[in-house]
Amino acid sequence: MVDSPGKITLWGIEVFMAAADERSISAAAKRLGASPSAVSQQLTNLESAVGATLLQRNARPVRLTPAGEILRRRAQVILNEAAQARAELAMSDLSMLTRFRLGMIEDFEADVTPQLLTHMAGELKSSQFLLETGASHYLYELLENRALDVIVAAELNAGDDWAEVHPLLREGFVAAVPKGRVEAGGNVLKQLMRLPLIQYTQRHYMGRLLTSHLAREKITLSHRFELDSYHAILALVGQGTGWSILPPLALMRARRFADEIDVLELPFEPLSRTISLTARKDILQDMPGQVAQSLRPILQETIVTHALAAYPFLKDKLTML
DSSP states (O other): OOOOTTSOOHHHHHHHHHHHHHSOHHHHHHHHTOOHHHHHHHHHHHHHHHTSOOEETTSSSOEEOHHHHHHHHHHHHHHHHHHHHHHHHHHHOGGGOOEEEEEEEGGGTTTHHHHHHHHHHHHOTTOEEEEEEEOHHHHHHHHHTTSOSEEEEEOSOTTOTTEEEEEEEEEEOEEEEETTOSOTTSOHHHHHTTSOEEEEOTTSHHHHHHHHHHHHTTOOOOEEEEESOHHHHHHHHHTTSOBEEEOHHHHHHTGGGGGGEEEEEOSSSOOEEEEEEEEETTSSTTHHHHHHHHHHHHHIIIIIHHHHHHOGGGGGTEEEO
């Protein structure tokens, strides 16, 4: 169904806000699960309906016009009201929920997410599912902006008063080192400091968390690589290029490198993170709690059991909550 170019539609407003946030037509299309041409057409329709140019689409990045700035302020109110209306309708009968927007960290992309979606599809037979996979800080931003209903990610801001949080899993970070390069009985930290650190990117929350922890411990490590891929990091470790600090979830996601690395406890103060399910308060009744309850056995079977079998010393560092 094609929207009339003379009408302001809710979809047109959502497309406009995505383009305004992302400052890119292609990025907005990816966020919305639409094609760039469909996004451009919606923007054209909306500009025709309001009688003003809203975006300078030829600029890189895309820029808002003065009219676009005005509409953006009003548009957020419109989307907030629409989200609240959907939520109130959903609260009256969750079995009639027509769309469920879920955000999942990439750590769960292959093993956990398909099982959860299969389970939820059986419970919510009339619902359409939208899945967004990404880094924790990105998912929190989408949740805060009401672009997602529920996210599963590392806890960032446990004190946010707008959020309800259901802790799922706590995991302590470990050292991944080239096979046979570190003698466990010797001074592990001294041996590690002879190797460059292959660092997880500081563009993401986890990288900043690790950097802050090392600074608190007054440990300075040389590094040549800063990557955002567990597979790439562990491939380099396996080749003897350096060592890295990672959570157990990384080891489970890149199991193909298990024979090429040794996994050791951190030779300094422990560091951990908590993976939680987070939603906006008082929106979806008890659904977030139900989803968290469904996730726990999946995480236990898919992640924790296998991790402890491979690395028994993680018993106190990888626990369900």
